[in-house]
Every structure is written in structure tokens, then in C-alpha cells.
Amino acid sequence: MRSRAGRATVGIVTVGGDWEVLPMRAIAVSAFRAEPGPVEVPKPEPAAGEVRVKIEYAALNPHDWQSPDASWSAADRPVFPLVIGVDFAGRVDMIGSGDNPFRVGDPVLGRVGTAVRRAGTYCEYVCVPQDSPIVLSPRDLAPRDAAALPSAGMAAAQLLKAAAVRPGGRLLVIGAAGGVGSCLTQLAAARDVRVIAAVRGDERTRMGALGATATIDTTVWAGALEAAVRETCPDGVDALVDLVSTDPASFAAHAALVRRGGVALSSRGAAGPPTAPAGARCADFRLIPTAVLLSTLAKASASGALSVPIDVELPLEKAPRALAENRAGGARGKTLFVL
Structure with a gap:
């Protein structure tokens, strides 16, 4: 299917001549300090300079359960439902307008920004600025290993x-x-x-x-x-x-x-x-993510010089329980969510 501008799109249907964005599965919180749960949210469309990634794996980090409990300033109040998660691996499925080094089909890994108005990664699709910490995944790096790498x-x-x-x-x-x-x-x-x-x-x-x-x-x-x-x-x-x-x-x-x-x-x-x-x-310590550092680490991981232990792989729907267990402590490697 093609949009009115002639660009290929995914997840757009016509209803009575109007355009409608199909929803996608996600794990989100609906209010401050609320427990995360499954929701459906609109599939995002990439803005200029962005890429949309079809997520294959998302990784759990302590930040994911800490963020909904944080105190926000009036200027930074999040928009609910707030999709959580920051690490991902997947494939580019749409390119925003303007110059962009990525192409549809590229395998990528990355970390989304923590700005509260940006989408998280416990979902099927995420739009990411091309100049953010997102890099091409090396040929020999499996998607599951790629998703475990960015934050850790x-x-x-x-x-x-x-x-x-x-x-x-x-x-x-x-x-x-x-x-x-x-x-x-x-x-x-x-x-x-x-x-x-x-x-x-x-x-x-x-x-x-x-x-x-x-x-x-x-x-x-x-x-x-x-x-x-x-x-x-x-x-x-x-x-x-x-x-x-x-x-x-x-x-x-x-x-x-x-x-x-x-x-x-x-x-x-x-x-x-x-x-x-x-x-x-x-x-x-405060993490300062960069694409240069992530690319270096991805190459090291692909070569076998660096590995991130993976504890368990779960379907996205199991994320709320996994977050609660991670909050309790005693992590032994990464928990991954399979999309």
C-alpha cells in the first residue's frame, strides 16, 4: 500500500476514504507510579531524519522500572500511556524524509533517548533519530545478542x-x-x-x-x-x-x-x-550513550571479545512480571523480550 505522497507504508488502512493508523502492542504505564501493563498504541510514523525500526528484541534494564517512579518537572511531564524500555534490536522498515545513512531492511541495534515524550522499546515499532545511538548490526552479531548490548x-x-x-x-x-x-x-x-x-x-x-x-x-x-x-x-x-x-x-x-x-x-x-x-x-555515574561507542562494542561482541549473558527470553506480554522480579534484585544476566 502507498500513502498519498507515494511512499510505501506499513500499518495504514483506509476506512470510508479516510486514513487510519493501525495500533501496535506495547507495555506501558498509564500514570505516575502505576504498574506497567499491555496496551495498544498507534504505530509511529518517522519524522524527518528518523528511521522506524521493527523491533525483534527489547532488553530489560533497571531504568525501565525506575523511570515511571521518577519525579518529573512541569516541563518534562510525560505523556501517558508511557511506553517503557530503551534497548532494542531489529530492522529498519521505514525512512523519514531527508538524508539518512540507513536503508529499509538494515539490521540495527540501539538505545532510545530517555526524553519522556519519546516512545520506549517495549513495543513492535519505534521511531529513532538517525543521529541517536543507533548503529548497523554486524553480520555476525545475532539480534538477541545485539539487543542485550547497548545499555550494559x-x-x-x-x-x-x-x-x-x-x-x-x-x-x-x-x-x-x-x-x-x-x-x-x-x-x-x-x-x-x-x-x-x-x-x-x-x-x-x-x-x-x-x-x-x-x-x-x-x-x-x-x-x-x-x-x-x-x-x-x-x-x-x-x-x-x-x-x-x-x-x-x-x-x-x-x-x-x-x-x-x-x-x-x-x-x-x-x-x-x-x-x-x-x-x-x-x-x-551517568551514562552518556554515543553511536561511536556502541558501534565499537557491537564489533567486539560480533568478534567474540565481549559477550552479554542472557538469562531468559520472554514474550512481550511477560514484561510486567519480569520488571517486578528485576526490581526485587538478583539479576543474573539480561532478560530479553521477543517481539
């Missing part, structure tokens, strides 16, 4: 850079078994950084295979992480990446294990007072 891979790469650990140095990762921690362990090990991974006991073997020098079983050392780290590193670690703690007190307890002059980073906004002892620099 880019966060890991930027966390490693911010930690500034030299070869031979020690990096403590709290919550290392998830997507970000697994990528961070691999990237750090490739740079001869000695990773101490704090994980649940049954993840120790896998983390060792990913390059961790030492692992700490948090189920055995519950309440005694400090003793376990001191046993491995009597002088303290050179840097900390805390992917778990949500309150400043817990983060500070972990940051106290960092030597003077080291760096302690929180991915959960917990690097506030109380802080670590004088001499350790504490900071909250």
Missing part, C-alpha cells in the same frame, strides 16, 4: 574509563553478575585490571570464566563483605563500582574499602553523604 555495554565501558584503574590494579564490582557487571568484568580483564566480583555463590564459576581474578560469595559473606575484601586486598582496592546500593550508607560502607586516592562509583545515585574516608573520590 556502554555503561560498562564508561564506568571502566571513569574508574581509571591502571593495569595490575584492583577493581571491586558489587553486583557483578548482571549485564553491566559482566561486561565490565570482561572489559577490565582485557586491560589487565584485576576484578574482584561480588556475586551470589552459583555465579562464581561464570564470573571467573569472564575474567574475574577473585569472587566473593555475598550469600556466605552476608554482612561481612569488608572482611572478605580485606582478606583478598589488605591495602584496599583501587576502585569500586557499586551497581546495587541505593542508599548512601550502604554505598559508603563499600566505598570505605577503596584505598586513599582511589575512586568509588555508584550507578544507583547513592554517592551522597555519608561518604567514604577522606582521600577516596566518590561520584554518581
Whole structure:
């Protein structure tokens, strides 16, 4: 079928001579702090400089359940229903007007912006600006692996850079078994950084295979992480990446294990007072997605140099329950939704 402008379209029908946009399946929230659920929303049309992607896989990230609970300013109030999700892999199925490096049929992966008026990725189609973090998927990268990569891979790469650990140095990762921690362990090990991974006991073997020098079983050392780290590193670690703690007190307890002059980073906004002892620099990490970085990571993943562990694949309709389980903690790799 063709539009009035003569361009091929998908999902447009005529009803009594009028044009009607067909709906698509999505997972969205209907109000602030509401539970996500299945909805039908209009299939988006790409604006100038955008591409529309038919999503094949969307990946779950903590951001997906945190975003509906956030406090928004009056200027940034979201439009409901708010489709959640940021990571995706699929194929370009429509091109907006203007110059564009992509073509219909291109396999792509990417991360949508977090602006609240933009569509998320827990849906069948998403429109993405061509200059956003969206890149061609390498030939040898499977769509499921591509979808797992954007947030986890880019966060890991930027966390490693911010930690500034030299070869031979020690990096403590709290919550290392998830997507970000697994990528961070691999990237750090490739740079001869000695990773101490704090994980649940049954993840120790896998983390060792990913390059961790030492692992700490948090189920055995519950309440005694400090003793376990001191046993491995009597002088303290050179840097900390805390992917778990949500309150400043817990983060500070972990940051106290960092030597003077080291760096302690929180991915959960917990690097506030109380802080670590004088001499350790504490900071909250914020991801800055870029297409250049994503392309580099995609090539590394296609070559086998980097892998994101995938825990489970689920149909989109199972997303609400999966989000609730992720909120409860204990992620062991990525959860993917199959479209």
C-alpha cells in the first residue's frame, strides 16, 4: 500500500476514504507510579531524519522500572500511556524524509533517548533519530545478542574509563553478575585490571570464566563483605563500582574499602553523604550513550571479545512480571523480550 505522497507504508488502512493508523502492542504505564501493563498504541510514523525500526528484541534494564517512579518537572511531564524500555534490536522498515545513512531492511541495534515524550522499546515499532545511538548490526552479531548490548555495554565501558584503574590494579564490582557487571568484568580483564566480583555463590564459576581474578560469595559473606575484601586486598582496592546500593550508607560502607586516592562509583545515585574516608573520590555515574561507542562494542561482541549473558527470553506480554522480579534484585544476566 502507498500513502498519498507515494511512499510505501506499513500499518495504514483506509476506512470510508479516510486514513487510519493501525495500533501496535506495547507495555506501558498509564500514570505516575502505576504498574506497567499491555496496551495498544498507534504505530509511529518517522519524522524527518528518523528511521522506524521493527523491533525483534527489547532488553530489560533497571531504568525501565525506575523511570515511571521518577519525579518529573512541569516541563518534562510525560505523556501517558508511557511506553517503557530503551534497548532494542531489529530492522529498519521505514525512512523519514531527508538524508539518512540507513536503508529499509538494515539490521540495527540501539538505545532510545530517555526524553519522556519519546516512545520506549517495549513495543513492535519505534521511531529513532538517525543521529541517536543507533548503529548497523554486524553480520555476525545475532539480534538477541545485539539487543542485550547497548545499555550494559556502554555503561560498562564508561564506568571502566571513569574508574581509571591502571593495569595490575584492583577493581571491586558489587553486583557483578548482571549485564553491566559482566561486561565490565570482561572489559577490565582485557586491560589487565584485576576484578574482584561480588556475586551470589552459583555465579562464581561464570564470573571467573569472564575474567574475574577473585569472587566473593555475598550469600556466605552476608554482612561481612569488608572482611572478605580485606582478606583478598589488605591495602584496599583501587576502585569500586557499586551497581546495587541505593542508599548512601550502604554505598559508603563499600566505598570505605577503596584505598586513599582511589575512586568509588555508584550507578544507583547513592554517592551522597555519608561518604567514604577522606582521600577516596566518590561520584554518581551517568551514562552518556554515543553511536561511536556502541558501534565499537557491537564489533567486539560480533568478534567474540565481549559477550552479554542472557538469562531468559520472554514474550512481550511477560514484561510486567519480569520488571517486578528485576526490581526485587538478583539479576543474573539480561532478560530479553521477543517481539
